[in-house]
Amino acid sequence: MPQQQHQTAATNQPVVQVSGLGKEFRQGPIATLALQDISFSVMPGEFVSISGPSGCGKSSLLHILGLMDGYSSGDYLLAGLPTKSLGTDQRSQIRNQHIGFVFQAFNLIDSMTVFDNVALPLRHRGLPEKVVNEQVSASLQQVDMAHRLSFYPAQLSGGQQQRVAIARAIVGKPDLLLVDEPTGNLDSKNGDAVMALLTQLNRAGATIIMVTHDSRYSACAQRSLQLLDGKLVASVMREVA
Numbered sequence: 619m620p621q622q623q624h625q626t627a628a629t630n631q632p633v634v635q636v637s638g639l640g641k642e643f644r645q646g647p648i649a650t651l652a653l654q655d656i657s658f659s660v661m662p663g664e665f666v667s668i669s670g671p672s673g674c675g676k677s678s679l680l681h682i683l684g685l686m687d688g689y690s691s692g693d694y695l696l697a698g699l700p701t702k703s704l705g706t707d708q709r710s711q712i713r714n715q716h717i718g719f720v721f722q723a724f725n726l727i728d729s730m731t732v733f734d735n736v737a738l739p740l741r742h743r744g745l746p747e748k749v750v751n752e753q754v755s756a757s758l759q760q761v762d763m764a765h766r767l768s769f770y771p772a773q774l775s776g777g778q779q780q781r782v783a784i785a786r787a788i789v790g791k792p793d794l795l796l797v798d799e800p801t802g803n804l805d806s807k808n809g810d811a812v813m814a815l816l817t818q819l820n821r822a823g824a825t826i827i828m829v830t831h832d833s834r835y836s837a838c839a840q841r842s843l844q845l846l847d848g849k850l851v852a853s854v855m856r857e858v859a
């Protein structure tokens with residue numbers, strides 16, 4: 619399969635730099651401290667997993683890293699850009715330029731073909747259709763789904779839908795792939811295939827942060843961050859085969 623070069627593979631600036639990050643949710647008089655004093659960096663080309671028990675703050679952290687939610691304290695630099703005081707439009711633009719998302723539920727648009735789903739981030743950037751065609755084709759080849767470009771999501775298996783979702787996430791050559799429980803809706807055979815694909819993308823230069831409950835899959839990452847009660851309690855390096 620052809621391999622795309624990801625933007626950050628050649629730089630030495632952290633893709634993610636989080637320091638003293640805190641997140642408080644307020645529901646009337648009740649305050650929940652979902653994240654407390656979290657600090658870590660992720661360098662270009664790293665594959666980092668985030669794990670921990672239910673309610674420990676994994677989704678809250680991923681949402682902040684994806685600029686889908688703000689934070690209450692600390693700092694977060696994305697590819698060197700300060701994110702603290704960004705407005706909604708700026709966040710959305712930076713998300714489109716720098717971040718690819720892969721969700722547990724795939725989140726494909728049912729009324730659009732595979733091609734149009736994958737083309738979405740590029741059309742959002744206003745790129746010419748010729749460039750869109752080239753990049754979508756390359757991206758679908760990377761995930762081995764080029765033979766299904768005129769299919770609709772309902773005509774695909776779960777594993778195929780997730781591969782299309784991965785194609786959509788990488789089509790714009792983002793600095794960072796944020797992956798949330800990518801195997802949660804898949805059987806073990808398809809889950810293994812999706813993890814093999816993510817590992818392959820990482821070897822080709824993609825920087826990946828993945829939330830997973832599954833210790834088998836967190837072992838695919840070079841580093842595992844473990845959260846407990848909103849705190850970062852361990853950062854474990856692994857030798858990945």
Ligand SMILES: Nc1ncnc2c1ncn2[C@@H]1O[C@H](COP(=O)(O)OP(=O)(O)OP(=O)(O)O)[C@@H](O)[C@H]1O
Pocket residue numbers: 643644645650651652670671672673674675676677678679
């Ligand atoms: N919108 C919200 N309003 C209030 N509290 C919230 C909100 N979102 C999350 N929380 C609280 O923040 C804490 C962390 O939740 P979060 O969803 O980040 O955990 P998680 O580790 O992703 O859990 P799971 O593995 O079950 O998905 C929990 O105590 C949760 O109740």
